[in-house]
Amino acid sequence: MKNLFFSVGLLFMVALTNAQGCSDAGICSIGHGFQSNAEIFKNNIEVATIFGAGESDVKYFSPFVSYTRNFNERISLSTKVTFSTANGSFGTRSSFGDAYLIGNYTFKEKNKKQWSTMLGWKFPFNTSNLKINGYSLPMDYQSSLGTFDLFLGTNFKYKNWDFNTAIQIPVFNNNKNSYFKEYSGTDDFPSTNLFERRSDALLRATYSIKTPNQKFIFKPNILFIYHLGEDSFENIFGERESIIGSDGLTINGNLVSSYIINVQNSVELSLATPFVVRDVRPDGLTRSFVAGILYKYSF
Structure with a gap:
């Protein structure tokens, strides 16, 4: 057990030192939609905050807040609202981000094997066209x-x-971003005018690893995320232009540690960092590391 914890810790230290980017357009953080304790409580509230460096x-x-309703042992419905503050050389900008609605169906367990499905x-x-001054x-x-x-x-x-496997499909694009690097005075960020994401x-x-007293749960996990095509934007001539290198594979490592205060209350700490990244990340989701803390209350 000690060797496992040491190996995981060493892995994250090395990754943090060499990190280049970490992504979550939503697909990485919907894993809670597969988790349920409907056999005990019908309702779960989660309040969390995430810190990251881009x-x-x-x-x-x-920060975000989420609510899950377990209708029975098979069916649950989760909602989530996000907020974000970004601070850098351009200044500081804060706004609500997205709302999620996730439905989950869990099949009956058989021989210690269990399937569940998710739709959201x-x-x-x-x-996506927030401005400063x-x-x-x-x-x-x-x-x-x-x-x-x-x-x-x-x-x-x-x-x-x-x-678990999942796919995230942009069904309707309402992105009206108007950023051109040619007019910004810096090449740090690519042009994303009227950005379209694949x-x-x-x-x-x-x-999952549980301590003998069942108070601590450790969940090392690895995520393979494949971006299924090149993103694009409308250039200064009004022509749509593909962003070369924006497709491909990202591999993220994540360590989740939970402390069970009692049957109704728990606290969770998560650390994530990338091991492999795409060549170009125009969506603004690049992170060198992400750290989050979450409080969960069930009733």
Whole structure:
């Protein structure tokens, strides 16, 4: 056990030293939609805040609140609202980000094996064109991608292992970003005028470790996220232009540690960092590391 914790800790230290980017357009953080304690409580409230560091010294503070209703042992529905503050050389900009609605169906467990499925939507609170003093901002300062997204996923649980796959599809694009690097005085961020983002596919493997007293749970996991095409923007000539290198694979490592205060209350700490990144990240989701703390109350 000690060797496992040491190895995980060493892995994250090395990754943090060499990190180049970490992404979550929503697909990485919907894993809670596969989790349920309906056999005990019908309602769960989660309040969390996430801290992150992005490109060009942009820092992020991103709280969220979520509510899950377990209708029975099979069906649950989750809602979530996000907020984000970005601070960097352009200034500070804060805004609500997105709202999520996620439905989950869990099949009956058999031989310590259990499947569940997930269907959900993401709704933006803005058009990804937040400004400071009238000046257009790159996607790194935006609190939302400005897209209405569909989520489809499935999870397979076997003993201490969880494997889940999901796809995030931008069904309707309402992104009205107007940032051009040619007019900004810096090349730190790519042009994203009228940005259009492609879909993401995810594969995640998680292993759960519980201490003998059942108070602590450790969940090291690895996420493979494939961006299914090159993003694009409208250039200064009014022509749509693909962003070369914006497609491809991202591999993120994540360590989640939970402390069970009692049957109704728990606290969770998560640390994430990338191991492999795409060549270009125009969506503004680049992170060198992400740290989050979450409080959960069940009733």
